[in-house]
Amino acid sequence: xxxxxxxFNNDTSPDELxxxxxxxxxxxxxxxxxxxxxxxxxxxxxxxxxxxxxxxxEDLTSEVLLKMVRSLKxxxxxxxxWIYRIANNTxxxxxxxxxxxxxxxxxxxxxxxxxxEVSRDILTENKMRKALAHLTPDQAQVITLxxxxxxxxxxxxxxxxxxxxxxxxxxxxxxxxxKEYLAKEDYATKN
Amino acid sequence: MPQKIDEILDxxxxxxxxxxxxxxxxxxxxxxxTELEPLLHLALAIRELPKPQPSSEAISRSLVxxxxxKERTTQLVPFxxxxxxxxxxxxxxxxxxxxxxxxxxxxVPGDVLYPIKIMSEKTQYALTLNPKRKALFHxxxxxxxxxxxxxxxxxxxxxxxxxxxxxxxEARTALKFAEPIDRESDFLKxxxxxxxxxxxxxxxxxxxxxxxxxxxxxxxxxxxREYCIQYRANPKLKEEYNPYYxxxxxxxxx
Numbered sequence: 001x002x003x004x005x006x007x008f009n010n011d012t013s014p015d016e017l018x019x020x021x022x023x024x025x026x027x028x029x030x031x032x033x034x035x036x037x038x039x040x041x042x043x044x045x046x047x048x049x050x051x052x053x054x055x056x057x058e059d060l061t062s063e064v065l066l067k068m069v070r071s072l073k074x075x076x077x078x079x080x081x082w083i084y085r086i087a088n089n090t091x092x093x094x095x096x097x098x099x100x101x102x103x104x105x106x107x108x109x110x111x112x113x114x115x116x117e118v119s120r121d122i123l124t125e126n127k128m129r130k131a132l133a134h135l136t137p138d139q140a141q142v143i144t145l146x147x148x149x150x151x152x153x154x155x156x157x158x159x160x161x162x163x164x165x166x167x168x169x170x171x172x173x174x175x176x177x178x179k180e181y182l183a184k185e186d187y188a189t190k191n
Numbered sequence: 192m193p194q195k196i197d198e199i200l201d202x203x204x205x206x207x208x209x210x211x212x213x214x215x216x217x218x219x220x221x222x223x224x225t226e227l228e229p230l231l232h233l234a235l236a237i238r239e240l241p242k243p244q245p246s247s248e249a250i251s252r253s254l255v256x257x258x259x260x261k262e263r264t265t266q267l268v269p270f271x272x273x274x275x276x277x278x279x280x281x282x283x284x285x286x287x288x289x290x291x292x293x294x295x296x297x298x299v300p301g302d303v304l305y306p307i308k309i310m311s312e313k314t315q316y317a318l319t320l321n322p323k324r325k326a327l328f329h330x331x332x333x334x335x336x337x338x339x340x341x342x343x344x345x346x347x348x349x350x351x352x353x354x355x356x357x358x359x360x361e362a363r364t365a366l367k368f369a370e371p372i373d374r375e376s377d378f379l380k381x382x383x384x385x386x387x388x389x390x391x392x393x394x395x396x397x398x399x400x401x402x403x404x405x406x407x408x409x410x411x412x413x414x415x416r417e418y419c420i421q422y423r424a425n426p427k428l429k430e431e432y433n434p435y436y437x438x439x440x441x442x443x444x445x
Contacts, residue, residue: 036257040250048243058245062253069257128240147237153201172197175230182233 139174326368
């Protein structure tokens with residue numbers, strides 16, 4: 001992993017992060033608070049495009065942080081890979097719970113569609129969220145990490161526990177699937 | 192140059208990151224332009240999406256929840272340094288070992304814990320170098336086997352042939368290690384004590400109706416030993432007729 005890799009932005013160097021994690025594992029208040037803020041920024045950015053509502057992203061991020069604090073003492077190995085795995089599983093559980101409760105009603109989907117006055121950026125954000133929801137979990141994870149969180153292929157491979165070659169294949173298939181979905185959506189909107 | 196489309200896509204993405212235009216990058220791969228161009232535009236469009244910023248209220252709410260969880264977790268599992276955990280594990284192992292050994296002391300042949308009892312005895316014995324102490328160990332083993340024989344009779348109402356032989360052999364080995372034995376010594380008195388105990392247990396076995404040949408032979412041997420011990424303690428007895436002396440000498444190598 002690169003020394004000044006994008007993984008360690010938010011003004012936190014790899015060494016600082018390692019020390020922060022070590023101190024936080026001993027429940028040192030200040031260290032744990034700093035680690036939580038660092039992780040919050042990372043995970044919020046990750047969950048934001050994976051769910052339909054901002055509030056859901058905030059709740060999921062909070063849930064991920066709670067899970068992290070509960071099992072931080074037993075964490076070993078790559079911290080970011082571990083935390084993203086928790087985040088990914090939490091998102092999968094979220095969709096599973098929603099599917100059980102059948103909460104994705106037509107009404108709720110209508111609410112997500114922005115009105116004509118809403119800016120072009122928000123429209124694209126929502127389109128992106130819906131498109132990501134139609135990808136497989138692996139494909140959605142690669143698109144989020146590679147293009148929305150700017151991780152390199154090596155970093156994504158570490159986080160997902162896959163080879164770089166596998167990440168490249170998923171990346172290609174994910175972009176292709178997204179393009180096809182968005183094309184269909186545009187066609188449906190125009191007609 | 193890569194041949195697979197997923198690798199070409201990744202390579203072109205890296206070139207674009209360095210500042211090249213899509214068109215320039217695709218010049219090297221004319222056969223893939225139709226397929227790759229829309230994918231690259233899409234990838235760039237995704238990169239241009241706004242990076243979400245979490246609200247400070249949401250972060251604060253989350254930190255309050257975490258602080259509560261942290262307090263609960265700290266109360267439940269206080270921090271323990273590594274040496275405390277290692278010491279706890281060692282203590283646990285010692286306790287388990289000690290209680291297993293304590294439980295195995297009352298075991299008899301056929302019990303699950305009996306091999307542990309024998310192994311512990313053998314370990315103690317192996318660590319002893321002094322012949323006098325080794326003799327004492329053999330005497331103690333002879334005494335234990337005698338008790339086990341009595342327990343076997345009481346619990347299982349049967350006599351183990353191997354146990355009977357071991358009981359007699361341990362007494363003989365004890366004497367072998369203790370040579371030369373002073374006739375005034377406490378050791379000789381201890382040997383006599385164990386021999387009399389063996390006699391009592393064998394008589395008890397006979398009373399229970401177990402008149403097997405090996406039990407009868409053992410009883411005879413114990414009587415011979417008793418006589419011989421008495422002779423050892425009092426050499427004047429040699430002047431009298433001693434029908435068992437030769438047999439005893441043969442059996443216990445005295």
